[in-house]
Amino acid sequence: MNETVQQVLYDAARLALAAPSIFNTQPWLWAVGPDRLELRADRTRQLRVVDPDARLLTISCGVALHHATTALAGNAVDTVLLPDPADRDLLAVLHLSGEAASGRTLAQLRRAITTRRTDRRPFSQAPVPAHTLDRLVAACAQQGAHLYQVPYQHLATLALAAVAAGALHLSNPDYRVELADWTHRPLWSGDGVPVETAVEASARRVPVRDFAPFGGDTLPAGSDNDFGALYAIVYTDTDSTGSWLSAGMSLSAILLTATAAGLGTAPISDVTEAGAIREQLRQILPSGYPQVAVRLGHPQTGEPPATPRRPPEEVISLVRA
Numbered sequence: 001m002n003e004t005v006q007q008v009l010y011d012a013a014r015l016a017l018a019a020p021s022i023f024n025t026q027p028w029l030w031a032v033g034p035d036r037l038e039l040r041a042d043r044t045r046q047l048r049v050v051d052p053d054a055r056l057l058t059i060s061c062g063v064a065l066h067h068a069t070t071a072l073a074g075n076a077v078d079t080v081l082l083p084d085p086a087d088r089d090l091l092a093v094l095h096l097s098g099e100a101a102s103g104r105t106l107a108q109l110r111r112a113i114t115t116r117r118t119d120r121r122p123f124s125q126a127p128v129p130a131h132t133l134d135r136l137v138a139a140c141a142q143q144g145a146h147l148y149q150v151p152y153q154h155l156a157t158l159a160l161a162a163v164a165a166g167a168l169h170l171s172n173p174d175y176r177v178e179l180a181d182w183t184h185r186p187l188w189s190g191d192g193v194p195v196e197t198a199v200e201a202s203a204r205r206v207p208v209r210d211f212a213p214f215g216g217d218t219l220p221a222g223s224d225n226d227f228g229a230l231y232a233i234v235y236t237d238t239d240s241t242g243s244w245l246s247a248g249m250s251l252s253a254i255l256l257t258a259t260a261a262g263l264g265t266a267p268i269s270d271v272t273e274a275g276a277i278r279e280q281l282r283q284i285l286p287s288g289y290p291q292v293a294v295r296l297g298h299p300q301t302g303e304p305p306a307t308p309r310r311p312p313e314e315v316i317s318l319v320r321a
């Protein structure tokens, strides 16, 4: 057994626990072997109401996968997606195949893993620079999905989709139970979305998902209004499990690249959760299937509170040779 390789793989899985996930469910399991790292879906953590097809679960696992490969910067990594058709929970296997150039950009992305947070507060009026958008588009494409910047004339479609999604969700008693469950977790669980990371309601270009409809201490909205925010949609050519993984890897690349550039980030998936609303969003895309939207911009001072993570021993297992 090569202890060193196993330790490197363990450290990557450990760092990847910081990945964002739908409702902070952290629906993944890592198995670290002497020379391979396996990523499995933990379907016990699937959101039955929000995510009946496990699409957002798979996207979340794709985010974690890209976090792990970023954590392995300096190594050449072979990644095989969905290696076993008979084992649909095995989402990816990673092997190290030597050394690779790391470079400043990768080091910055690696650092961004620990500094990134979902920021639901409005962003400022200052626009996202065009050269940063170019880098985000390229980072997304490198992981297999496409990034579509929602142009001004289609912002109303996105805003209406978000309003419709919120109304549809909150009028569904089963959604309210699921949301209450994941926003009121016991401390020991190390998961879920604390109400303190939600933001008080205010006039926004596109409303954000309400994580505090049952009350609680939320963040003040401040005086910013999202007027400089960039809204973009991660979309894929097909709508398969493999595409969902790519969408997650792309989302991770976007979030880490934006964080490294000093931007605030917030994924938005409610607009893709109901079939009819997702279809409205699909109409504004050049082609393909919307997987998840994202809001990026210049954040207010001070960071939103951190969200918890599950203890590594619950999520990462060591496999002996």
Ligand SMILES: Cc1cc2nc3c(=O)[nH]c(=O)nc-3n(C[C@H](O)[C@H](O)[C@H](O)COP(=O)(O)O)c2cc1C
Pocket: 018, 019, 020, 021, 022, 023, 024, 056, 059, 060, 063, 116, 117, 118, 119, 120, 192, 193, 208, 209, 266, 267, 268, 269, 270, 292, 306, 307
């Ligand atoms: C696939 C996916 C979908 C998400 N959807 C939303 C959303 O619709 N609204 C939102 O405010 N946050 C959304 N998030 C952000 C998660 O709630 C957040 O990652 C999680 O609570 C952990 O917090 P952190 O990102 O600050 O680490 C999403 C994240 C992922 C990966």
